[in-house]
Amino acid sequence: MGGIGDDRRDTLAATAGGVLPMKLRTVGAALVLGAMPVAGVAETYNVTVAAGHPPVFRWVRMISEQFIPTVQAGLEGSGHTMTFSEQYGGAIAGVGEELEAVEAGLAEIGTCQALFDPAKLAVQNVTYYTPFVSDDVRQVATTVDAMHDDNPDMLRAYADNGVVYIGAPIGIDDYLLMTNFPVDSLDDLDGRKIAAPGAAINWLSGTGAVGVAGNLTTYYNEIKTGVYDGVIVFASAALPGKLYEVAPHITKFGLGAQYAGSLCANEAWYDALPDEVKAALEAGADAAMQWYHDDLESFVEIALTKMQEAGATVTEATPEMRAQWADGMDNAARVWADELDAQGRPASAILSAYMDAMRAAGATPLRDWDKE
Known part of the structure; x- marks a missing residue:
């Protein structure tokens, strides 16, 4: 065997x-x-x-x-x-x-x-x-x-x-938005520099924010020194990374858990x-x-609580704000899949298989990226 x-x-x-x-x-x-x-x-x-x-x-x-x-x-x-x-x-x-x-x-x-x-x-x-598929x-x-x-x-x-x-x-647990300024509406992101890892930079399309590539090893110092104003990150890493010290405004948009x-x-x-x-x-x-x-x-909940205790403000985005963000995004998944398909890598089939499996498991995506 x-x-x-x-x-x-x-x-x-x-x-x-x-x-x-x-x-x-x-x-x-x-x-x-x-x-x-x-x-x-x-x-x-x-x-x-x-x-x-x-x-x-x-x-x-x-x-x-x-x-x-x-x-x-x-x-x-x-x-x-x-x-x-x-x-x-x-x-x-x-x-x-x-x-x-x-x-x-x-x-x-x-x-x-x-x-x-x-x-x-x-x-x-x-x-x-x-994004916006599931927080599970x-x-x-x-x-x-x-x-x-x-x-x-x-x-x-x-x-x-x-x-x-x-x-x-x-x-990776549900992604959050952490900023050094309060976010009461998506308009507050207009012109702000927001860091995101890898393909997650595509999530900022339609928000008015300027996406900057980054990762957990650089976030703290680069926010502190003004390279950008916030990050798309997750609670379980934000706490040990002490990001709440430099980006104390945490907005839960339900951007989704990831692999x-x-x-x-x-x-x-x-x-x-x-x-x-x-x-x-x-x-x-x-x-x-x-x-x-x-x-x-x-x-995850312990991390959010500890960051609040350390002075961070945690806000839950309204359903309307979440829908506005999701609806305003480009469908980067479709572009990604089409480009890989053309290279002989069947990303469209992978995309459909993943979305079908998540829907079958009970997820309710804000957008059906595979069907658009």
């Missing part, structure tokens, strides 16, 4: 009815680890894990606190051991450079950040082209993870770049692993996904 990367890549050549659902993978991994005899010679694996963000962020902490311990526990009794060198905060790869570091063999495993590597992980950015972060993340199980087009981007998707999807990336492994390294080691990585990714979203969901 192969590991998670083997199973997922098998879908590239198999029909949908010919592949077992990967949602059985946690149970399957446990059975494999408990029953599979040791194959070949016992090995000690020295693994470097890379993340551009520092360990203050949850998607990095999940590696230390859940992924690594679960992998090591899963290898007990197999004869194999795995030690990890954790290289975070840009030690060997900056934000958005992790995939390249893993591909080049500088790290065996890394956080492949689709949000910050849109050229190579283009179709994985589908959620960032579809677990549903968004598990939907995209399931699409990697079911849709071979989701896997090709990894294979084309010498890496393997191993799971642990990074869901930002996952863990990936160097393909050549992964392919050489015994099945029982792949199964341990599989179990670690599943455990990390569960831990991450449990911890995230319990923390």
Whole structure:
């Protein structure tokens, strides 16, 4: 029995009815680890894990606190051991450079950040082209993870770049607007410089704001020094990043939860692993996904409360303001999908599959981006 990367890549050549659902993978991994005899010679694996963000962020902490311990526990009794060198905060790869570091063999495993590597992980950015769909972060993340199980087009981007998707999807809680000025209407954004990550800069179309590319590692200082007046960000990162100190006006527009990336492994390294080691990585990714979203969901309201206690003002945008923002946006999803379709990457099919899955799960998007 192969590991998670083997199973997922098998879908590239198999029909949908010919592949077992990967949602059985946690149970399957446990059975494999408990029953599979040791194959070949016992090995000690020295693994470097890379993340551009520092360990203050949850998607990095999940590696230390859940992924690594679960992998090591899963290898007990197999004869194999795995030690990890954790290289975070840009030690060997900056934000958005992790995939390249893993591909080049500088790290065996890394956080492949689709949000910050849109050229190579283009179709994985589908959620960032579809705001105002859902604030249910677990549903968004598990939907995209399931699409990697079911849709071979989701896997090709990894294979084309010498890496393997191993799971642990990074869901991002509902995006907020944080500014150094109050926002009572969308007119207040006119002419203001607002930073946003990756494709989220498209969300500012129609608002009158001037979009500026940015990321969590630079937001604080750049707001403080006047590079821009606010950011599109999420509560669970805004609190540890202390953004409330420089952008104390928080407006909840319900821009939506998102999928930002996952863990990936160097393909050549992964392919050489015994099945029982792949199964341990599989179990670690599943455990990390569960831990991450449990911890995230319990923390979001705490983060908002703590920022209020520290002096921030939290305002809920009216339904009319939300509708005005959504209706005024360009349909960047349609442009994105058409451009990728022309390159032979079926983004329109991915867009429809994602929107259909979210609607089936109960989401009520403010705009049906796939149908316009």
